[in-house]
Amino acid sequence: MNDEQGRRWPFHWQDGYGAFTVSRSKVDAVIDYIEKQMEHHNKQSFQDEYLKMLTDHDIEYDRKYLWE
Secondary structure (H helix, E strand, O other): OOOOOOOOOOOOOOOOOOOOOOOHHHHHHHHHHHHOHHHHHHHOOHHHHHHHHHHHOOOOOOHHHOOO
């Protein structure tokens, strides 16, 4: 990518990048969640919710890389 003509800056991944997929059957639920995100995070922090999601889905992680 960095060899392409016309690029103003070199490509690189940002620090802390994460990507997730969503099943078509869950799109409406995800939209609803995003719309209520501020209210939701008044009850549970993003960090706590993210750790729960990783744990619930048996995703291995190292805490030292989570919150840079």
